[in-house]
Amino acid sequence: MPRLGIDLVDLEGYVCCPAFGTFPSLDEDAHLAVSAWNLSLGEDKGVDLLVECGSCYSSLRLGRALLARDEGRRERVNVLLAKAGKHYEGKAKPRHIIDVLYHEVGVDRIRESLESTLAGTHAALQHPCHTLYPSEVVGFEESPAAPRVLGELVRALGADVREYSREHHCCGGAGGFRHSSHAEAYRYTRKKLDAIRNETDADYIVVSCITCLMHLDEAQKELSGNNGDRPIPVFDYSQLLALCMGFSPGEVAAISTVSRDRVTERFAAV
Amino acid sequence: MTALSEANLDLWRDLEGGDVLRICLTCGSCVSDCPASEADPPLLIRTLLRMVELGLEDNLLEEDTPWSCVTCSRCEEVCPMDVRPFEICLALRRWQCRNDSTRIPLSTTEIYQRGYTQPVDRVEELRRSVGLSGKLPVITADPELLAKFQAMLMEIDVIRDHDFMFKG
Ligand code: SF4
Numbered sequence: 001m002p003r004l005g006i007d008l009v010d011l012e013g014y015v016c017c018p019a020f021g022t023f024p025s026l027d028e029d030a031h032l033a034v035s036a037w038n039l040s041l042g043e044d045k046g047v048d049l050l051v052e053c054g055s056c057y058s059s060l061r062l063g064r065a066l067l068a069r070d071e072g073r074r075e076r077v078n079v080l081l082a083k084a085g086k087h088y089e090g091k092a093k094p095r096h097i098i099d100v101l102y103h104e105v106g107v108d109r110i111r112e113s114l115e116s117t118l119a120g121t122h123a124a125l126q127h128p129c130h131t132l133y134p135s136e137v138v139g140f141e142e143s144p145a146a147p148r149v150l151g152e153l154v155r156a157l158g159a160d161v162r163e164y165s166r167e168h169h170c171c172g173g174a175g176g177f178r179h180s181s182h183a184e185a186y187r188y189t190r191k192k193l194d195a196i197r198n199e200t201d202a203d204y205i206v207v208s209c210i211t212c213l214m215h216l217d218e219a220q221k222e223l224s225g226n227n228g229d230r231p232i233p234v235f236d237y238s239q240l241l242a243l244c245m246g247f248s249p250g251e252v253a254a255i256s257t258v259s260r261d262r263v264t265e266r267f268a269a270v
Numbered sequence: 271m272t273a274l275s276e277a278n279l280d281l282w283r284d285l286e287g288g289d290v291l292r293i294c295l296t297c298g299s300c301v302s303d304c305p306a307s308e309a310d311p312p313l314l315i316r317t318l319l320r321m322v323e324l325g326l327e328d329n330l331l332e333e334d335t336p337w338s339c340v341t342c343s344r345c346e347e348v349c350p351m352d353v354r355p356f357e358i359c360l361a362l363r364r365w366q367c368r369n370d371s372t373r374i375p376l377s378t379t380e381i382y383q384r385g386y387t388q389p390v391d392r393v394e395e396l397r398r399s400v401g402l403s404g405k406l407p408v409i410t411a412d413p414e415l416l417a418k419f420q421a422m423l424m425e426i427d428v429i430r431d432h433d434f435m436f437k438g
């Protein structure tokens with residue numbers, strides 16, 4: 001990010017975003033106090049928060065929106081925060097990484113920063129739900145029904161983007177679905193993976209959410225079993241960007257079970 | 271099954287955001303693209319909203335389906351009346367927790383104890399292997415701050431009333 005003109009500072013004393021299955025499912029004041037805790041860390045330093053994980057992003061955005069909607073909530077939360085010597089005003093904004101890359105850095109600067117490209121490769125996209133809906137709270141696309149940002153960013157790396165029928169569906173990996181209904185959730189994900197395999201010649205899937213990444217990756221291991229489906233490696237956008245910017249495949253941390261060698265070997269060679 | 275004559279018609283008042291339920295058209299848009307409507311048993315968010323409106327407390331206490339929600343907010347995007355079904359789904363979980371402590375997510379006790387549900391410390395080795403600093407400046411790096419965070423959460427009724435779960 002510094003090479004792209006974005007300075008990063010670590011926030012000290014961060015806690016879980018909170019994930020929707022935690023405090024937001026237990027108590028509203030606890031939910032908002034934890035959101036405000038994290039947001040106040042950015043506020044104190046005068047910075048916005050950069051987030052990659054879809055649900056962290058959505059949770060922080062919803063917390064901020066709920067606090068903005070109602071003064072009573074803000075007051076209650078500030079009484080709670082005062083116990084820890086903190087205060088919340090709502091100045092720091094959570095921003096998703098692809099929003100920042102597209103709207104702050106811009107595709108031109110990204111193109112200029114590349115040492116190699118993905119020219120000649122084909123990508124299928126997984127748009128993280130949490131960056132699209134509800135657009136009023138989390139949105140940064142002109143049209144949430146036809147998101148463009150991730151595709152434009154992938155094209156900036158030289159890849160061709162392949163569309164498919166279930167592109168706008170959820171990956172199926174978030175929340176309780178996968179836990180309450182394991183078989184049904186994987187069947188749901190399978191429909192997406194099958195659509196990518198049958199309708200496109202994608203070499204890899206690009207996501208921008210850690211849950212999408214881990215779920216689409218692990219689901220392939222779980223689902224392929226013995227039926228020889230074509231495996232499709234899954235990358236976070238920032239991993240592909242880093243590879244094209246010249247970082248070595250080893251540095252771009254390997255959180256995956258599906259082998260990515262077919263895609264990364266082109267970078268090892270340069 | 272709750273007889274309608276025994277229903278709690280004020281139930282919506284117990285749910286944050288419940289006042290908007292009366293403008294729900296029951297159009298079903300919220301269910302149409304809901305990933306968790308494919309769960310077994312299916313999460314039928316419109317039906318849950320109707321159950322709140324009708325005050326079917328006993329049935330709702332037994333419902334596990336609000337916990338299958340993937341939190342994608344598609345229902346909020348498509349709802350023509352701005353009912354915010356996802357927010358009500360969360361409110362329903364909270365109402366269940368208030369009335370049945372076995373519903374309290376264990377993950378909240380983990381966050382209370384160590385700031386996170388994910389074992390954040392386990393990524394330290396991976397971080398070091400790719401040249402990042404190993405230690406993350408999360409709350410556990412500052413025990414004094416963690417104690418303040420815990421004291422703050424203890425101010426909340428449902429947490430204080432179940433402090434034995436949180437203090438572990
Ligand atoms: S989409 Fe909105 S109005 Fe339609 S049934 Fe769902 S909550 Fe009611």
Ligand code: SF4
Nearest residue numbers: 304339340342343345
């Ligand atoms: S937020 Fe939950 S209830 Fe709404 S569409 Fe997504 S999974 Fe269904």
